[in-house]
Amino acid sequence: xxxxxxxxxxxxxxxxxxxxxxxxxxxxxxxxxxxxxxxxxxxxxxxxxxxxxxxxxxxxxxxxxxxxxxxxxxxxxxxxxxxxxxxxxxxxxxxxxxxxxxxxxxxxxxxxxxxxxxxxxxxxxxxxxxxxxxxxxxxxxxxxxxxxxxxxxxxxxxxxxxxxxxxxxxxxxxxxxxxxxxxxxxxxxxxxxxxxxxxxxxxxxxxxxxxxxxxxxxxxxxxxx
Numbered sequence: 001x002x003x004x005x006x007x008x009x010x011x012x013x014x015x016x017x018x019x020x021x022x023x024x025x026x027x028x029x030x031x032x033x034x035x036x037x038x039x040x041x042x043x044x045x046x047x048x049x050x051x052x053x054x055x056x057x058x059x060x061x062x063x064x065x066x067x068x069x070x071x072x073x074x075x076x077x078x079x080x081x082x083x084x085x086x087x088x089x090x091x092x093x094x095x096x097x098x099x100x101x102x103x104x105x106x107x108x109x110x111x112x113x114x115x116x117x118x119x120x121x122x123x124x125x126x127x128x129x130x131x132x133x134x135x136x137x138x139x140x141x142x143x144x145x146x147x148x149x150x151x152x153x154x155x156x157x158x159x160x161x162x163x164x165x166x167x168x169x170x171x172x173x174x175x176x177x178x179x180x181x182x183x184x185x186x187x188x189x190x191x192x193x194x195x196x197x198x199x200x201x202x203x204x205x206x207x208x209x210x211x212x213x214x215x216x217x218x219x220x221x222x223x224x225x
Contacts, residue, residue: 003189007025010189017079043077057075091107106124119135137179174193182199
């Protein structure tokens with residue numbers, strides 16, 4: 001299965017404050033090791049009339065809603081109109097996009113959340129990128145470390161791509177829906193406008209405009225049910 005995994009095939013870069021991090025990159029996961037330094041460079045340059053600095057290396061838009069019970073650790077940027085709910089746990093190196101939702105007890109670590117994305121209930125997003133208006137159902141998580149601690153590779157057709165990353169959760173494209181309590185295994189790439197059934201264990205590449213029913217069973221088109 002040959003699927004286009006380039007940045008522009010998976011993500012709308014007009015829908016994130018982090019578009020500059022992808023300059024010169026071919027694949028989106030190449031941005032994961034760059035997130036911390038990108039935030040540290042961008043944060044001080046954010047407009048003071050729109051953002052305020054709260055604590056060390058934390059910049060939060062004045063229009064964002066952040067629950068007092070949320071744990072925030074920098075480097076971190078929370079964009080306008082985002083909502084960070086009760087007991088969210090943000091461990092740092094995270095960009096929370098405009099109008100996105102980080103929910104109750106959801107944990108973020110080294111990730112980019114594009115505008116309008118939602119992880120509203122008991123989710124874990126580590127070493128991952130969620131595209132524009134991506135949505136993870138309750139309990140869905142990204143697993144970011146292989147059990148044998150080896151480097152993550154991605155197979156596309158006859159080609160094996162070495163990501164050179166030990167920690168790499170998932171790339172979730174624009175407008176993807178992930179069903180409740182699904183697990184995205186290390187190195188999973190889910191392309192645009194795809195639906196993943198609840199309770200799925202996803203590994204590898206899921207093509208665009210498809211439905212993931214279970215491992216090895218993917219509908220070619222989203223209307224082929």
